[in-house]
Structures are given as structure tokens and as C-alpha cells.
Amino acid sequence: MEKQEAFSKGFNLMKRTKIALVGSNDDQSFPNIKAFLNLEPESLQRIWFSTNTSSKRVGQFRKNPKTCVYYVDENTFEGLLLVGEIEVLQDSASRQKLWREGFECYYPQGVDDPDYSVLRFTAEWGNYYHGLSNVTFQID
Amino acid sequence: MEKQEAFSKGFNLMKRTKIALVGSNDDQSFPNIKAFLNLEPESLQRIWFSTNTSSKRVGQFRKNPKTCVYYVDENTFEGLLLVGEIEVLQDSASRQKLWREGFECYYPQGVDDPDYSVLRFTAEWGNYYHGLSNVTFQID
Numbered sequence: 001m002e003k004q005e006a007f008s009k010g011f012n013l014m015k016r017t018k019i020a021l022v023g024s025n026d027d028q029s030f031p032n033i034k035a036f037l038n039l040e041p042e043s044l045q046r047i048w049f050s051t052n053t054s055s056k057r058v059g060q061f062r063k064n065p066k067t068c069v070y071y072v073d074e075n076t077f078e079g080l081l082l083v084g085e086i087e088v089l090q091d092s093a094s095r096q097k098l099w100r101e102g103f104e105c106y107y108p109q110g111v112d113d114p115d116y117s118v119l120r121f122t123a124e125w126g127n128y129y130h131g132l133s134n135v136t137f138q139i140d
Numbered sequence: 141m142e143k144q145e146a147f148s149k150g151f152n153l154m155k156r157t158k159i160a161l162v163g164s165n166d167d168q169s170f171p172n173i174k175a176f177l178n179l180e181p182e183s184l185q186r187i188w189f190s191t192n193t194s195s196k197r198v199g200q201f202r203k204n205p206k207t208c209v210y211y212v213d214e215n216t217f218e219g220l221l222l223v224g225e226i227e228v229l230q231d232s233a234s235r236q237k238l239w240r241e242g243f244e245c246y247y248p249q250g251v252d253d254p255d256y257s258v259l260r261f262t263a264e265w266g267n268y269y270h271g272l273s274n275v276t277f278q279i280d
Contacts, residue, residue, distance in 0.1 A: 019214045023163050023171030030223050031163030031171040033210035070173035074159045083170045 006128035006135040007044060010080040013071050013128075014041040022049070022121075023068040024060040032060070038071075039098060044082060044126055045139045049119040050098040052106065053090070058117055061086050069121055078130045082123040082139075094118040146268035146275040147184060150220040153211050153268075154181040162189070162261075163208040164200040172200070178211075179238060184222060184266055185279050189259040190238040192246065193230070198257055201226050209261055218270045222263040222279075234258040 014020075019035040026032050034057060040048035047069055051057060061067065067086040072079045098118050099111045107113035127136045154160075159175040166172050174197060180188035187209055191197060201207065207226040212219045238258050239251045247253035267276045 019212065021161050021173055021210065021212070023173045025165070025169070025171055026223070028206075029165070029169070030206045031165055031173075031208045032223065033161050033163045033171075033173060033208055033221060035210075035212045035214065035219055066168075066170045068171045068173055070161065070175075072159065072161070072175045074175065079175055081173060083166070083172065 001128075001130070001133050001135050003135060003137045006137060009078070009130060010044055010071075010126065010128040011041075013073060013078050013080050014038070014044070014047075017071045017073065020047070020049070021070040021072070022057070023070065024057055025064050025066060026060060027063070032057075039100070044080075045123050047082070047121040047123075048094075048098055049121070050103075051117055051119060053088075053115045053117040058088055058119075061088055061119065067121060069123070076130070078128075080126065080128045082121070082126045084121060084123040084125075084139075086119050086121045089118045089120055090114075090116075094120070141268075141270070141273050141275050143275060143277045146277060149218070149270060150184055150211075150266065150268040151181075153213060153218050153220050154178070154184070154187075157211045157213065160187070160189070161210040161212070162197070163210065164197055165204050165206060166200060167203070172197075179240070184220075185263050187222070187261040187263075188234075188238055189261070190243075191257055191259060193228075193255045193257040198228055198259075201228055201259065207261055209263070216270070218268075220266065220268045222261070222266045224261060224263040224265075224279075226259050226261045229258045229260055230254075230256075234260070
């Protein structure tokens with residue numbers, strides 16, 4: 001499998017999965033994983049999420065931005081791992097970009113709720129596999 | 141939610157999911173995630189997997205045993221994170237314990253194939269959530 005095919009199939013996987021698995025490191029340098037709603041998979045390099053500012057993950061990302069994002073389809077045996085860094089944003093444009101109908105139940109004060117944060121992930125490299133075939137690639 | 145309820149619901153989730161998401165750290169201390177077949181979820185404390193000795197993950201676990209295992213049901217909004225350490229085993233009893241029909245396609249030499257390894261994960265703590273309710277607990 002060539003890098004171009006891996007990019008194309010990987011992006012297709014990103015677009016069709018309901019959740020993204022996000023890996024972080026905790027205070028004791030143990031990896032942690034949490035599912036996030038798959039809202040804005042812009043490209044293999046750039047992914048956006050939203051979460052509560054008060055959440056454990058935001059605390060972890062502020063101390064250590066090293067992050068990975070993983071998409072998997074257990075039926076087709078496909079997986080895409082993206083590894084890079086994540087930023088916690090609270091500017092108005094980022095908030096508006098990620099806001100969805102119904103978010104009021106998580107952020108009662110609306111789009112300006114101080115507990116509403118946006119996460120912007122930037123990948124440096126990735127690995128896509130389908131069955132026993134897999135490719136590791138740089139992203140730039 | 142009490143710890144006992146989290147244990148019971150978490151174990152139910154472990155037993156019914158097809159894959160377990162395993163988090164490790166790579167050489168640059170970035171978290172990585174990979175899906176493993178969910179073979180032997182013995183308890184919240186002890187989980188067994190099998191994999192290729194030559195795989196990237198076995199190399200990572202030998203350098204840094206800090207690991208997490210995550211189970212998620214995207215339909216019921218449940219998730220279970222278990223954090224601890226993992227061991228790479230190749231003894232005969234462990235190999236026999238994890239061996240399944242059809243594994244010959246991954247390990248052509250059978251149960252004694254040098255490329256067949258068993259992973260034993262031991263959790264120290266965990267977090268179970270269901271919707272907006274979640275509990276973090278020690279495991280001992």
C-alpha cells in the first residue's frame with residue numbers, strides 16, 4: 001500500500017466513524033484514552049474537538065500536549081493512528097466553529113460558556129492499517 | 141454511582157466488546173493507541189492479550205510497561221479506562237492459555253512460534269462512565 005492510498009482510506013475512515021479515541025499522558029506518565037465525539041476531522045493533519053474546560057483531559061493537555069488520535073472500524077479491520085500535539089483554545093472563532101445544536105446541555109451559558117473549550121490537534125506522523133497491510137507516514 | 145456498580149457495569153462492558161483499545165508510549169513519549177482482539181478479560185485488574193513478538197507494541201512495552209486499556213460502547217455512551225502495567229510473556233502455560241483456533245495464520249509455527257507472545261496487563265486504577273455519570277477507583 002502506498003502513502004497516497006493510506007491517506008485516502010484513512011480519511012474515509014475518519015469521516016465515517018462516530019467517535020475518535022484520544023490518547024494523552026497523565027501526571028505519572030501513564031497513557032490514558034478517552035472517546036471524543038468525532039466532530040471536525042478537517043484532514044489527517046488537523047482535527048478539532050470540543051470539551052469541558054474543567055475536564056481532566058484539558059488539565060493533562062495543558063501540562064503535556066503530546067497526544068494521539070485513533071479511529072478504528074472493528075468490522076473492516078481498519079485503523080488510523082495520528083500522533084502529534086494538541087492545543088486548548090477559547091477564542092471566539094474556534095468556539096463558533098465547533099458549536100453544535102444541543103450543546104447547551106453541556107454548556108448552559110452557550111457559546112461563550114467559560115467551561116466550553118475547543119481542542120485543535122496537529123498530527124506529525126501516522127499509521128494506517130487494513131487487515132495485515134499497514135503504512136507509517138510523516139505528515140507535513 | 142458507587143464503585144461496586146462501576147465494577148459490575150464495567151466488567152459487563154469488557155465482556156461484550158469485540159476490541160480493546162490499548163495505549164502505550166513511544167520512544168518520544170507520545171501516547172500511541174492500537175486495537176487488540178478482546179480475548180481474555182479475566183477481571184478489571186487482569187487482562188490477557190496475544191500479539192506478534194516482532195511487533196512495534198512489544199518493543200514499546202519492553203522499554204516502558206506503563207499501559208492503559210479502554211473499552212467503549214458508542215451506542216450506550218459507556219466507557220471503561222484501566223491504567224497499569226503490562227508484561228510480555230512467552231512461557232508455555234501463557235501461550236496455551238491464549239491460543240485460539242485459526243491463530244496459525246498469524247503464527248505459522250503454532251503455539252511455540254517464537255513470534256507469538258502473550259501480554260498480561262495488571263490495572264492499578266480505573267474510571268468507568270455512563271453518560272454524564274463517572275467514577276474513578278483504585279484496584280487492588
